[in-house]
Amino acid sequence: MLPYLGAVFLGWSLGANDSANTFGTAVGTRIVSYRNATLLIALFVTIGAYMQGSGGIETLGKLTPQTDHTAVICLFAAAITVAAMTLLKLPVSTSQAAIGSIVGVGLMQKSLDLSRLTKVIVCWIGTPLGAIVICFIIYHVLRIVIRIWQPSIFVYDPVMRWALIVCGCYSAYALGANNVANVSAVLISAEILTPIDGRLFGGLAIALGALTFSRGVMTTVGKGIIKLDVFSSLCCVLSLAITVHIYAVAGVPVSTSQGIIGAVLGIGFVKGLQTVNGRMLVRVLCGWLATPFIAAAIAALLMFLFLN
Numbered sequence: 001m002l003p004y005l006g007a008v009f010l011g012w013s014l015g016a017n018d019s020a021n022t023f024g025t026a027v028g029t030r031i032v033s034y035r036n037a038t039l040l041i042a043l044f045v046t047i048g049a050y051m052q053g054s055g056g057i058e059t060l061g062k063l064t065p066q067t068d069h070t071a072v073i074c075l076f077a078a079a080i081t082v083a084a085m086t087l088l089k090l091p092v093s094t095s096q097a098a099i100g101s102i103v104g105v106g107l108m109q110k111s112l113d114l115s116r117l118t119k120v121i122v123c124w125i126g127t128p129l130g131a132i133v134i135c136f137i138i139y140h141v142l143r144i145v146i147r148i149w150q151p152s153i154f155v156y157d158p159v160m161r162w163a164l165i166v167c168g169c170y171s172a173y174a175l176g177a178n179n180v181a182n183v184s185a186v187l188i189s190a191e192i193l194t195p196i197d198g199r200l201f202g203g204l205a206i207a208l209g210a211l212t213f214s215r216g217v218m219t220t221v222g223k224g225i226i227k228l229d230v231f232s233s234l235c236c237v238l239s240l241a242i243t244v245h246i247y248a249v250a251g252v253p254v255s256t257s258q259g260i261i262g263a264v265l266g267i268g269f270v271k272g273l274q275t276v277n278g279r280m281l282v283r284v285l286c287g288w289l290a291t292p293f294i295a296a297a298i299a300a301l302l303m304f305l306f307l308n
Contacts, residue, residue, distance in 0.1 A: 003068060003192050004201075006075030011183040011205020012212070013082035014094040018179060019045065019210035020218035021240060021260040022171035025233035026164050027218055034215060040165070041172045041214075042207035048176030048248075049203025054195060055251030056181030061189035063102050063116050069306060070105050071186040077101035077299035078182065081291060089216040090287040093255030096124065098182035100292030104299030108307070123252040127243060128262030135239035135266030142235060160230045167234060171241035175256050176203050178248035228267065236263040258288065 022045075023037035032040075078097040085092040099120060106112030151159065183205055184198035193201060228236065240259040247254045261284060 002072045003075065003187055003190070006072050006079065007183050007187055007201065008205045008208070010075045010079035010082070010094075010098070011202055012209035013079045013086060014179060014182060015041075015045070015206040015209020015211075016213035017082055017086045017092060017209070017217050018094050018175060018256045019172065019206065020214050021256040022175055022237065023168045024218040024260070025228050025236050025264075026168050029164075029228060029230050029233050031161050031164050031230060031233070032168070034218065037168070037218075038211050038214060040169055041175075041210040044169045044172035045176035045206050045210065046200070046203035048173035048178075049180035049206065050176075050196075050199050051173075052177035052248055053180035053184070053199040053202065055248060056178055056253040057185045057188055057195065057198065059116065059120070059251045060098065060102065060181045060185035060253060063099070063106065063113055063120075068190055068192065070109070070303070071190040071192065073299055073302045073306065074098070074101040074105055074186045075183075077104060077302055078295050080298055081295040084294075085287055085291065086213065086217060088287070089219070090284060092284075092287045092291045093124070093257050094179060094182050095120075095253040095255050096288065096292040097295040098185075098253070100295030101299040102186070103292070104296035105303050107296070108300055108303040120252055123247055123250075123254050124258065127247065127254045128258040128265070130246075131239050131243045131259045131262030132266040132269070134242055135235050135263040136269060138239055139232070139235045139267065139270050142231070146231075157230075160234060164230060164234045164237060167237040167241060171237050171244070171256075174241045174245040174248060176206060178244045178253055179256065180206065181253045228264070232267045232271075236260060236267060239263040239266065255288075257284075 019041045022041055026032045027034050027037050078101040081097040082094050103112060180199055180202035183202035187193045188195055188198040240263050243259045244256055
């Protein structure tokens, strides 16, 4: 029972924190209500997890050998870390928390695969940088399209609204496909769940968090770092979805929080960095840096208590 509770706790924490990245800008610009956003997130994150979650699960599952008790420790250490950051209304990386907990257990067992870990860390660095570049390109390409198209305001507004909703759904799908590994990989590695059941179980756990406790972080993402208009919001969400989906296909769980913040900074480069809330950005960056170390420390402590 404990492995399942740990997975639900981590999935709930992930959904409460990371799902805000998919619709936070849409809710912040009042394009869609918080209630409707969470319903869409819950649906598409589950579909994404079930359809394309196997790549990341395989990568995380091979980082370190897992048994029932180490699976429980990894899950609870990551979940405690993400839940704490969620209470602080900070968008942190659940992938960093999950891998940090695996590293903590691996160090205690002296069974850590550093070669696979290096690949993941490189992708962590590439996520926000890639999102910045993609968002910068998308912004200018779509701006050219609109200038050529020259729609009336009666056409432009509903088109932007529906485009933002569609991109939010795509982003939620990418979130599920990429991040379900954080919830289910250790359960599947320990042969507690089959791969198919693990993907579905993880997707539903993430959906639960989105439905019940995502409002605080969604407000931070939507309004706290930079004020976005509808067009800029569309560019950010589409950039996030593309970035995270690429890594889902590559089989590397990455941070949607880093993706959306990178995309928002891409808009900041277009509009001028003076529009960025530097104080909030520093808080977010500190959360990113601290997350894997906190999760590793908690996992190592729990492992020490278990062995003694």
